[in-house]
Amino acid sequence: EVSADEFSIFAPILPLSNGRLRVLAFLNYRATSFDTSVPNLLPDDTLHSIRMPIAVIYDYSDEWLFGGMVMPGLSGDMENTGDAFTFSAFAGFGYKASPNLRWFGGVFYSDGFGDDFVAPGIGVMWNPTPDLSVNILPPFANVSWRFHEDYMLSMFARYESPTWNVDADNAGPTRDVNMSSARVGLRLERRMTEHLWAQVSAGYSFGREMEIENLSNNTLQKDDIDSSPFVQIGLSLRY
16 A cells, blocks of 8 residues: 655746736646555655746737747656756647636646657637636646635546656666556635635545656556545635
């Protein structure tokens, strides 16, 4: 059995605007600690992920916008940051079909841990009423209902597959640890101050798999992990 504790921060650090052009930069930090009763190649120490998404958005017209994003990052035990470096990029467009409906499309690219990945994507943001929003932006989907000025209830689903680089230790050689899973759940949010919201989420995690590879992409260990419930608490800033 494998369990994990996580702590994450996602914060804006550079909001700039000049006419129709906007530049946004964020800092995303995530710490993950694993606990298991079965001997394996998982590290005892906390694994870290640091990413800095930098987005450029151009409002071409009232209906169209174009933009792109680059995201350098480090993900691992931080013993050897060269092997832990990752890079992602996205280029795409947005189209305002109506006051309540926006379409998005583009191409995503990532490079890291010996693998290149390219995929097209399409998404939608729909507000059928002022208090109800539907966002489908793969690999995330979210339906939110603001039933009170200070409360919001959401149903969400997402797929994630984080990877960390781990330096050689007593358990094994230098290796890449990947943990993939799908999650569905409910989230309740409450406004604490003008911009600060507290949230609690609960749901179910399934389709979980752990794969550990050496730097030559040879599989050292691969295991299915039992599905399980999860609970999250957090704070978010909204402007």
